[in-house]
Amino acid sequence: MHVLESGFESKGRPCVLLLHGFPELAYSWRKVMPALAAAGYHVIAPDQRGYGRTTGWSADYDGDLAPFRFPNLVRDALGLISAFGYRHVDAVIGHDFGSPVAAWCALIRPDVFRSVVMMSAPFPGPPALPFDTVDKPPAPPKDDAVLRELAALPRPRKHYQWYYSTREANADMHGAPQGLHDFLRGYYHHKSADWAGNRPYPLRAWSAAELAKLPTYYVMDRDKTMAETVAEEMPDAAAIAANRWLPDSELAYYSAQYRRTGFQGGLQWYRCGTSGAFDAELQAWSDRPIDVPSAFISGKQDWGTYQRAGALEAMQTRACSNMTLCELVDGAGHWVQQEQPEAVNRLLLRFLNKSTE
CATH class of the missing domain: 3.40.50.1820 (Alpha/Beta hydrolase fold, catalytic domain)
Structure with a gap:
């Protein structure tokens, strides 16, 4: 380690x-x-x-x-x-x-x-853990319909954790069209307080209608990769130059390491969760x-x-x-x-x- x-x-x-x-x-x-x-x-x-x-x-x-x-x-x-x-x-x-x-x-x-x-x-x-099931066996696990419901929305969506569990996710990010460094810049920016759209509030339920209120880095457009998703919110050159919490010199350490290893090691953690x-x-x-x-x-x-x-x-x-x-x-x-x-x-x-x- x-x-x-x-x-x-x-x-x-x-x-x-x-x-x-x-x-x-x-x-x-x-x-x-x-x-x-x-x-x-x-x-x-x-x-x-x-x-x-x-x-x-x-x-x-x-x-x-x-x-x-x-x-x-x-x-x-x-x-x-x-x-x-x-x-x-x-x-x-x-x-x-x-x-x-x-x-x-x-x-x-x-x-x-x-x-x-x-x-x-x-x-x-x-x-x-199922409880008190001697005389009333537990019902089989319910199929989580949320993923299907997200895909069926007028604006079809998908949940990022299940996207991260796909075979394609690592290559989408490691080989991001904008380059890995700019991908990470966009990703960190999109989930930071610098992105004006981050004004969170509690959701009422685990439902497609509620989840669709989340930003696209959590509930993505169905046909877009994460690289494409964050590219739409990429900060401009002035904003990047003004960033004090993650200047390009520090971001370069992340991009160098992920360029060497890819993302699959971290994505395996998501797969453990989504697989059940x-x-x-x-x-x-x-x-x-x-x-x-x-x-x-x-x-x-x-x-x-x-x-x-x-x-x-x-x-x-x-x-x-x-x-x-x-x-x-x-x-x-x-x-x-x-x-x-x-x-x-x-x-x-x-x-x-x-x-x-």
């Missing part, structure tokens, strides 16, 4: 583990790590399985998906901190797809991951809440907070029994720790100070 470290110069520090999301890398924590280290922590941020300079994973679309399921990603995190000589960490902090990984870390091994911060993706809890192949395994933790101190931080202009109706409320009322902080940061879209690092660092340190008292 390739890792970035901060605060490693002195021994005996408490440890904090940072887990990135898609399409990011350990590098996405570059504005958080120095602040946590200055507060006395040894901060470790890996390129997760499927990403960056971490090796030992397969990008074969027809290969085994099992290595990318949540319990194995928890095993990765556990193995990493163990390799550094830690029996526990003060906090595991995850952003985007790293958020559910962090949540599962705290759920499965609360003795090791002693607090958790979920960022930009609420955790609604484990899937439910590992839901039964996760039911082993059905009705089990996260009991360690927990927090949620997201951008106020981030649709990710609301993309799954009811998830934010479920996290606060059922999935976490000890949530002490829930904050939406103004001036930030989906990339909250990159767009507004000072605010995020203040919130993280407030949470860490309280949870370790």
Whole structure:
């Protein structure tokens, strides 16, 4: 596993583990790590399985998906901190797809991951296990008609997670007509507070009519690729030159890594979820809440907070029994720790100070 470290110069520090999301890398924590280290922590941020300079994973679309399921990603995190000589960490902090990984870390091994911060993706809890079925066997799983209903809208649509699960998605992005660097520029811009259309609000239900209210980076036009989708919202040269949270010199690191690896490693995570192949395994933790101190931080202009109706409320009322902080940061879209690092660092340190008292 390739890792970035901060605060490693002195021994005996408490440890904090940072887990990135898609399409990011350990590098996405570059504005958080120095602040946590200055507060006395040894901060470790890996390129997760499927990403960056971490090796030992397969990008074969027809290969085994099992290595990318949540319990194995928890095993990765556990193995990493163990390799550094830690029996526990003060906090595991995850952003985007790293958020559910962090949540599962705290759920499965609360003795090791002693607090958790979920960022930009609420955790609604484990899937439910069928209950009281001796005399009334459970009904078979209902076919989710939403995907068909989205395709049947007057403006036909598709959900990005199922698009990311297709064989074509990696090639569409890796070989983007505008070039990979400009693809990532458009993608990060479209999901940031810089894009004026990001004015999110809660959706009422998991239905085609409600999902169609989401921006096209979540609910795409049926016949467009993600590269084509974000190209329509590409910032102009002046906006790119004025960008301070992700200047081209920093974006170049992402584009260089993804040019080398492609996106399939990260896309395998989406395929695990949309396939439902590992839901039964996760039911082993059905009705089990996260009991360690927990927090949620997201951008106020981030649709990710609301993309799954009811998830934010479920996290606060059922999935976490000890949530002490829930904050939406103004001036930030989906990339909250990159767009507004000072605010995020203040919130993280407030949470860490309280949870370790």
